[in-house]
Amino acid sequence: MSNITVYLGIITVIYFILGYFTYALLYALTGSTVSKPEDIQSANGPVAILAVVGFYLSYFTMINPTNELNIFASLFPISSPFCMPFRVMMGLASGTDVAISITILLITILIIAKVAIKIYSNAILNYGTKMSFKDIVKMYKDNNS
Numbered sequence: 544m545s546n547i548t549v550y551l552g553i554i555t556v557i558y559f560i561l562g563y564f565t566y567a568l569l570y571a572l573t574g575s576t577v578s579k580p581e582d583i584q585s586a587n588g589p590v591a592i593l594a595v596v597g598f599y600l601s602y603f604t605m606i607n608p609t610n611e612l613n614i615f616a617s618l619f620p621i622s623s624p625f626c627m628p629f630r631v632m633m634g635l636a637s638g639t640d641v642a643i644s645i646t647i648l649l650i651t652i653l654i655i656a657k658v659a660i661k662i663y664s665n666a667i668l669n670y671g672t673k674m675s676f677k678d679i680v681k682m683y684k685d686n687n688s
Contacts, residue, residue, distance in 0.1 A: 547632070550631070551628065551631055551632050554627070554628055554631050554641060555628040557645065558623070558624045558627055558628050558645075558648075559624065561624060561645065561648045561649065561652065562623075562624025562625070562648075563624075564652050565620060565621075565624070565648065565651060565652055565655065566590065566594060568652060568655040568656050568659055569590045569593070569655060570587055570590055571659050571663070572655060572658060572659040572662060573586045573587050573589065573590055574586065574587065575659060575662050575663035576662065576679060593621055594621075596621065596622075597619075597621035597622035597624075597625055598622070598625050600612075600616045600619070600621075600622040600625075600626070601616050601617075601622045601625035601626035601629065602625075604616045604617075604626060605626075605629055608629075608630070608633050608635055609635075613626065613630065613635070614640075617630050617636065617640065617644055618640075618643060618644050618647055620647055620648050620651035623644045623647070623648055624648070627640075627641065627644050662679055
C-alpha cells in the first residue's frame with residue numbers, strides 16, 4: 544500500500560481519460576464507415592482486437608517488469624493506458640518516460656480524431672452504400688490534395 548500515492552492516482556486518472564479518448568475515437572472511426580446500425584458490431588471487431596492486444600501486451604510485461612518489452616508497451620499508444628500506471632506504481636518509470644508516453648498518446652488522439660472527422664464528414668454525404676477501406680483511403684487522399 545505504500546506505493547499508492549497521490550502522484551499515482553493522478554497518473555492513473557490521466558491515462559484513463561487519454562486511453563478512453565483513444566479507444567472512443569477508434570470506435571467512432573470504425574462506426575463512421577458503416578451505413579446500417581446492424582453493421583457496427585462487425586466493423587468494431589478490429590478495434591476490440593486492438594484493445595485486447597493492448598491489454599495483454601501490458602499484462603505480459605507486468606509479469607516481468609524489467610523486460611525491455613515493458614518500455615515498448617508503456618510507450619505504444621494502444622497499451623500505454625494499461626501499462627504506464629503499473630510502471631509508475633512499481634517505481635520503474637521516470638517523469639520523462641511518463642511525459643514521452645503522454646505526448647505520444649496525445650499525438651495519436653489528434654491523428655485519429657483528424658482522420659475520424661474527415662471520414663465521418665464524407666460518409667454523411669454517402670447515402671446507402673457501405674464504404675470499403677479502399678474508398679476511405681481514396682477519399683482521404685482526395686481531401687488532402
